[in-house]
Amino acid sequence: MxxxxxxxxxxxxxxxxRPEIRLWGFDNLGNRVLxxxxxxxxxxxxxxxxxxxxxxxxxxxxxxxxxxxAIAGVELTDRRYFGKPVKAVKVTCNxxxxxxxxxxxxxxxxxxxxxxxxLRYASQYLVARDVYPCGWHVLEVGEGGIDPKPRVDRVxxxxxxxxxxxxxxxxxxRILSFSIICYSSRGAPRPxxxxxxxxSAATNTGMSKQFAADDTDDGPVxxxxxxxxxxxxxxxxxxxGNNTRDWPYxxxxxxxxxxxLAVDRSGMEPHTSAYGxxxxxxxxxxxxxxxxxxxxxxxxxxLENVADFxxxxxxxxxxxxxxxxxxxxxxxxxxxxxxxxxxEQNAHDILGVCNATLDFTTQMANLVGLPLDQVEAAAxxxxxxxxxxxxxxxxxxxxxxxxxxxxxxxxGAIVLQPKVGIHEKVAVLDFRSLYPSIxxxxxxxxxxxxxxxxxxxxxxxxxxxxxxxxxxREPPGFYKLVLSDLIKARQQIxxxxxxxxxxxxxxxxxxxxxxxxxxxTNAVYGYAGWIGARWYVKPVAEATAAWGRYVIQQTLxxxxxFGLEVVYGDTDSIFVRHDPEKTGAFLKAxxxxxxxxxxxxxxxxxxxxxxxxxxxxxxLPDGRLDIVGLEVARGDWCEAAKRVQExxxxxxxxxxxxxxxxxxxxxxxxxxxSGRVAYRxxxxxxxxxxxxxxxxxxxxxxxxAKILRKEGWEMVVGDKVGYVIVKGKGKIYDxxxxxxLSNLSELDxxxxxxxxxxxxxxxxxxxxxxxxxxxxxxxxxxxxxxxx
DNA sequence: GCCGTATTCCTACCG
DNA sequence: ACCGGTAGGAATACGGCG
Numbered sequence: 001m002x003x004x005x006x007x008x009x010x011x012x013x014x015x016x017x018r019p020e021i022r023l024w025g026f027d028n029l030g031n032r033v034l035x036x037x038x039x040x041x042x043x044x045x046x047x048x049x050x051x052x053x054x055x056x057x058x059x060x061x062x063x064x065x066x067x068x069x070a071i072a073g074v075e076l077t078d079r080r081y082f083g084k085p086v087k088a089v090k091v092t093c094n095x096x097x098x099x100x101x102x103x104x105x106x107x108x109x110x111x112x113x114x115x116x117x118x119l120r121y122a123s124q125y126l127v128a129r130d131v132y133p134c135g136w137h138v139l140e141v142g143e144g145g146i147d148p149k150p151r152v153d154r155v156x157x158x159x160x161x162x163x164x165x166x167x168x169x170x171x172x173x174r175i176l177s178f179s180i181i182c183y184s185s186r187g188a189p190r191p192x193x194x195x196x197x198x199x200s201a202a203t204n205t206g207m208s209k210q211f212a213a214d215d216t217d218d219g220p221v222x223x224x225x226x227x228x229x230x231x232x233x234x235x236x237x238x239x240x241g242n243n244t245r246d247w248p249y250x251x252x253x254x255x256x257x258x259x260x261l262a263v264d265r266s267g268m269e270p271h272t273s274a275y276g277x278x279x280x281x282x283x284x285x286x287x288x289x290x291x292x293x294x295x296x297x298x299x300x301x302x303l304e305n306v307a308d309f310x311x312x313x314x315x316x317x318x319x320x321x322x323x324x325x326x327x328x329x330x331x332x333x334x335x336x337x338x339x340x341x342x343x344e345q346n347a348h349d350i351l352g353v354c355n356a357t358l359d360f361t362t363q364m365a366n367l368v369g370l371p372l373d374q375v376e377a378a379a380x381x382x383x384x385x386x387x388x389x390x391x392x393x394x395x396x397x398x399x400x401x402x403x404x405x406x407x408x409x410x411x412g413a414i415v416l417q418p419k420v421g422i423h424e425k426v427a428v429l430d431f432r433s434l435y436p437s438i439x440x441x442x443x444x445x446x447x448x449x450x451x452x453x454x455x456x457x458x459x460x461x462x463x464x465x466x467x468x469x470x471x472x473r474e475p476p477g478f479y480k481l482v483l484s485d486l487i488k489a490r491q492q493i494x495x496x497x498x499x500x501x502x503x504x505x506x507x508x509x510x511x512x513x514x515x516x517x518x519x520x521t522n523a524v525y526g527y528a529g530w531i532g533a534r535w536y537v538k539p540v541a542e543a544t545a546a547w548g549r550y551v552i553q554q555t556l557x558x559x560x561x562f563g564l565e566v567v568y569g570d571t572d573s574i575f576v577r578h579d580p581e582k583t584g585a586f587l588k589a590x591x592x593x594x595x596x597x598x599x600x601x602x603x604x605x606x607x608x609x610x611x612x613x614x615x616x617x618x619x620l621p622d623g624r625l626d627i628v629g630l631e632v633a634r635g636d637w638c639e640a641a642k643r644v645q646e647x648x649x650x651x652x653x654x655x656x657x658x659x660x661x662x663x664x665x666x667x668x669x670x671x672x673x674s675g676r677v678a679y680r681x682x683x684x685x686x687x688x689x690x691x692x693x694x695x696x697x698x699x700x701x702x703x704x705a706k707i708l709r710k711e712g713w714e715m716v717v718g719d720k721v722g723y724v725i726v727k728g729k730g731k732i733y734d735x736x737x738x739x740x741l742s743n744l745s746e747l748d749x750x751x752x753x754x755x756x757x758x759x760x761x762x763x764x765x766x767x768x769x770x771x772x773x774x775x776x777x778x779x780x781x782x783x784x785x786x787x788x
Numbered sequence: 789g790c791c792g793t794a795t796t797c798c799t800a801c802c803g
Numbered sequence: 804a805c806c807g808g809t810a811g812g813a814a815t816a817c818g819g820c821g
């Protein structure tokens with residue numbers, strides 16, 4: 001019988017010595033189904049040297065390995081490798097672990113190397129069968145079954161190859177969010193000895209559950225949670241930090257308690273899988289903390305900040321209990337109520353964040369072709385790479401192995417020196433997708449690169465300026481094909497969106513898809529220059545950057561011809577004094593000359609530049625401010641400093657009155673000195689970018705992290721440390737304390753004035769000749785150095 | 789040992 | 804665990820100094 005199937009999760013099993021693929025998802029009637037596919041085996045390729053006897057090598061491989069039970073088949077094939085036609089022996093295996101056979105067989109004379117043995121069996125299936133997570137397929141199935149019986153409505157055996165089926169709607173997913181609270185009287189809880197005292201869960205069907213320990217007896221808590229999952233049977237389980245914290249803790253704790261953490265659909269426990277995520281077979285286990293990495297606007301990625309940014313719940317509408325205070329809240333029966341409420345809020349916020357981001361994540365999974373839970377956890381480079389692997393397969397390109405290589409940087413983009421001060425009516429003109437366009441126009445790609453020692457092809461080459469890297473004109477390279485497809489696809493999606501209401505479900509899904517396509521398009525250049533990339537060819541990235549510099553230089557020359565005043569520019573943009581007529585003609589001339597799409601982005605009413613590049617603020621026609629690069633835009637300045645700077649910018653740009661700004665700052669400082677600024681506005685956040693021991697200097701955030709560690713908290717790479725500077729003598733690092741361990745009365749307010757608020761305010765005001773003393777010295781005694 | 793300055797380390801931003 | 808270009812704070816090294 002034929003069914004429509006939506007893929008949610010994939011895994012493999014070896015049954016009676018035979019590997020098989022398991023596809024978990026839905027049919028179009030809303031049934032949860034498992035489809036077992038026994039028709040596909042893992043494989044790898046042995047690449048042959050040039051001018052060798054392919055048939056002979058295949059034959060000798062068969063003789064040597066044919067009887068090995070792990071080897072199912074050996075076949076001579078034609079493939080491409082970096083664009084060049086090659087002979088390759090495809091070795092099909094009866095075991096999913098292929099690397100050792102690939103290595104052993106590659107030792108055969110005449111074989112240059114082995115590839116694709118490092119692609120997981122399930123991934124190979126998705127690529128080779130062109131099956132897409134979070135997408136619909138049509139296929140022929142028959143009755144099937146596995147032991148033990150999985151937690152699904154139907155089990156089928158695949159009888160045909162699944163074929164992609166055009167259908168945008170998403171099945172009715174059951175989503176369960178959860179959040180756990182663990183208790184230790186001091187420091188970080190450890191699963192060997194400390195209980196999981198609260199588990200809160202919420203579902204998208206409106207159910208809300210909470211399990212709390214009777215004092216420290218957490219067996220029933222975990223048990224109830226497992227039963228809740230069993231009963232609700234979610235398709236998506238979502239948490240915040242569940243990949244790194246919650247699941248590892250629960251797994252370890254359950255081992256200790258002797259409780260089976262049976263939360264998946266096949267009777268196994270959650271386990272570590274690709275890209276540091278934890279896999280729950282048959283479901284998608286999502287960690288919206290991973291997703292938060294994609295939200296560049298959110299600087300300190302706490303659940304409350306992310307929820308706030310996505311409009312899930314407003315800041316202030318929730319109480320926040322810091323990790324260091326949890327034990328106190330749990331121990332005190334009166335405060336325990338608040339802890340329970342806090343945990344419940346967390347579960348609800350996680351659910352809200354999941355709902356707000358699920359379209360994006362499902363579309364990412366579908367475009368890139370990685371399962372939902374993996375794609376959320378994967379870094380940008382790996383997302384791009386999987387998209388490329390899919391396309392490579394369709395082109396008959398072999399997937400290069402990952403290699404370790406040394407790092408040598410190359411020259412990047414041009415940034416112009418800004419003209420200091422305020423400018424009226426400034427237009428920002430930028431090239432649309434400059435790097436992708438350059439790569440397409442010049443066929444820059446790993447498979448079209450012609451090294452200096454090789455002859456030029458008859459069809460000719462494109463030569464990059466400055467670096468002189470050469471790329472064959474014909475045929476179109478891998479990146480050109482991929483990027484052209486992506487750009488075309490995005491255009492098609494946007495065309496389809498035009499016919500839909502902006503609020504409809506289809507519109508939202510398509511909008512998420514076009515955003516995903518754009519993200520991937522823009523990441524290809526970065527991927528090309530990443531030494532970890534399978535298709536890394538440095539000249540591709542280096543040449544693209546060189547062409548980019550050339551384009552901007554040509555644009556500047558043209559602007560000069562038109563008599564346009566350029567006040568700033570960065571990489572793919574120039575900022576000019578707006579003269580509608582001149583600008584229009586100029587844009588046309590540039591397009592003609594360079595064949596690239598350049599267009600006006602914003603026209604700022606007024607824009608302010610300091611002497612520094614990459615830092616400016618512009619006033620938009622609707623009154624909003626664009627603040628770029630300045631302290632306001634940074635996560636490592638305290639709120640107090642950022643707020644003052646933002647106000648100064650607003651006054652200066654909107655009211656054109658530095659004097660008023662000075663008065664404002666003075667007033668703010670007075671308030672600050674008399675304790676009218678909230679404690680949390682003094683917290684400075686910085687990330688630990690390496691293990692505490694490997695720091696060469698004693699930085700304040702490291703000192704604060706050391707204090708936390710001493711208190712029993714584990715501090716790991718990637719942790720954001722919130723610290724304050726307290727009164728006292730000595731270096732700043734001697735006076736940095738974790739903000740959770742201090743309070744307003746301890747703070748060194750003079751430090752905050754001199755090193756946070758004043759620098760942030762002066763960054764703007766110094767442009768107008770304001771002196772620091774204008775902001776600090778008492779009114780009566782001050783000599784007005786400004787307003788000249 | 790102190791002081792002012794140059795250099796290095798470190799983080800987070802822009803496009 | 805995507806690129807290079809850039810700013811800027813704090814720590815540290817350095818040079819002068821009876």
